[in-house]
Amino acid sequence: MRNSPAPSEAAKAQSGESVAAEVHAPFYQVLKTAMLLGHVLLTGPRGTGKSYAVMQLARERGKQVFVCQGHADLTAEDLVGSPGLVNGSSSFIAGPLYNAVKQGAWFVFEEANLARGGIGALLNRVLDVGGTLAVPFTGEEIVVPESFRALLCVNECGYSACRPLAESLKDRLRAIHCDYWDDQHETEVLRRALHGLSGEQIRGMLTVAKGIREARKKGETNFDFSLRSLLQWGADTQFRTKNLMESFESVVIAKLGDPAEVGLQAEPIREIARFVLQHAASDFIPI
Ligand SMILES: Nc1ncnc2c1ncn2[C@@H]1O[C@H](COP(=O)(O)OP(=O)(O)OP(=O)(O)O)[C@@H](O)[C@H]1O
Ligand SMILES: [Mg+2]
Known part of the structure; x- marks a missing residue:
């Protein structure tokens, strides 16, 4: 859990560094508008730039961001704050939700669907119009300021630790689906990040990624070919x-783990990569 503004982002905002030259995710404009209007839920496959877009927008708007990572043992105290020792005396150690509410900043809750139901109930009260945050340790009942925003990020995941978000919580959020990027946006990010690769190599990589994503949709593999994997x-x-x-x-194949155990996963995606790189792109990609 990071309970402080991301330093590099805050420093860039303070220095007024331009972000105009950056590539924006295809869902960036929708996110911008939604954040003006209220709290937001970002859903979609892993690694489609959800967190990146939130930090980009925070920087653009000069907002502080307090981040919390969801997990099964997360408690209300982890979010709000808990008693602790500072210089030998008992004190209140503020959590990320407390800090964000208090400062009218943004609260980013990553993998919110890994947390238990009680956390949703706490958030419901904060996200209501005219909402409040009760802080048992300090006795405060903070009225949530207008400028406070909550952003919840949720990955599509098939494993049992994921819980569907409560309908009452979803009802307080504007949902934005952040799917895999279109060719133009994805090419642009790869082109800027990977100066040493030719346009043909980047095209080959995108064709492989698209093939594997299609295969996943058809249930032929579980491998989730993220933008992050492409960049790596x-x-x-x-x-x-x-x-x-x-x-x-x-x-890519190394992500699947021990090849002996993951043969069933590895072979279909290796097959797609081989096919694309050898046939479709054999004229220009040295393999
Ligand atoms: N607009 C962008 N410009 C350059 N790189 C980007 C951009 N958006 C995302 N990336 C890169 O893509 C990768 C995935 O982005 P990010 O971590 O934001 O995805 P995510 O959807 O939050 O992932 P997860 O679902 O795992 O939390 C990161 O390496 C990030 O640096
Ligand atoms: Mg993320």
């Missing part, structure tokens, strides 16, 4: 001067 694959190719298939093995 490209960086490995660029900095270790490998060919795309070698770095695919060491970055």
